[in-house]
Amino acid sequence: MFSTRAAIRKSFSLTRHVNQLRASISTGPQQQHGTFYEFRTYQIKPKHNAAFLKLINDKIHLRTAHSELLGCWTVEYGGYNQVFHIWKYDSFAHKAAVRAAVASDPQWMEQCISKALPMLTSQELEATYLVPWCKIENPPKEGVYELVTFQMKPGGPAVWGKAFQGAVSAHAKTGYSHLVGVFHSEFGLLNRVHVLWWYENPDHRAAVRHTAHQDARVVAAVRESVLYLESQRNKLLFPTPFSPLQ
Structure with a gap:
């Protein structure tokens, strides 16, 4: 009886290994942690480009107090009057918590967002993994x-x-x-x-x-x-x- 149970366990283990191998082959290697990077691209109204950049430069510390900024760039070729930035989050739960905190931050909302939004024509967001x-x-x-x-x-x-x-x-x-x-x-x-x-x-x-x-x-x-x-x-x-x- 014990040998039968051992055989069943061995068969189950082998099946699980084969299924995992098949999944690996079908999907390719995957990240094993939840860290992701949010790509944000802002399209600025041409007449507000200089004012927008100055505003963000002066007030970005209010936003980076909530989460990590990997980098921020202006686009010289390939999309003029654009600002592109990458934010790092530990998980989607982390992103949701940061978003709630930012929305309830009166300094950031009043001193920056309320002034920046009228200067934009569009925003594009994308979630990515390394x-x-x-x-x-x-x-x-x-x-x-x-x-x-x-x-x-x-x-x-x-x-x-x-x-x-x-x-x-x-x-x-x-x-x-x-x-x-x-x-x-x-x-x-x-x-x-x-x-x-x-x-x-x-x-x-x-x-x-x-x-x-x-x-x-x-x-x-x-x-x-x-x-x-x-x-x-x-x-x-x-x-x-x-x-x-x-």
């Missing part, structure tokens, strides 16, 4: 950033993840570009991946791009990845004075 094979890497010094957004074919990382990682790694590991982070969308358009790069200045970025595109290793990796690509968009970002990432 991909499992990447962590945030601070740049070596002040510079500029490039946000490259890839809309991949449906299917998720199980379909295109390996090829995409290969293309990113081909640029980062060869020393052409400094990789800050790779983010996979959770809410917003799915199958979207954002890659944040750092460069010393725009001319450095242009020179690096020219050199990398003559490297056979980079060319081969990119050719494999674009088989799964639907569209791509690049933005050149300048950090604001108060941005933690400079």
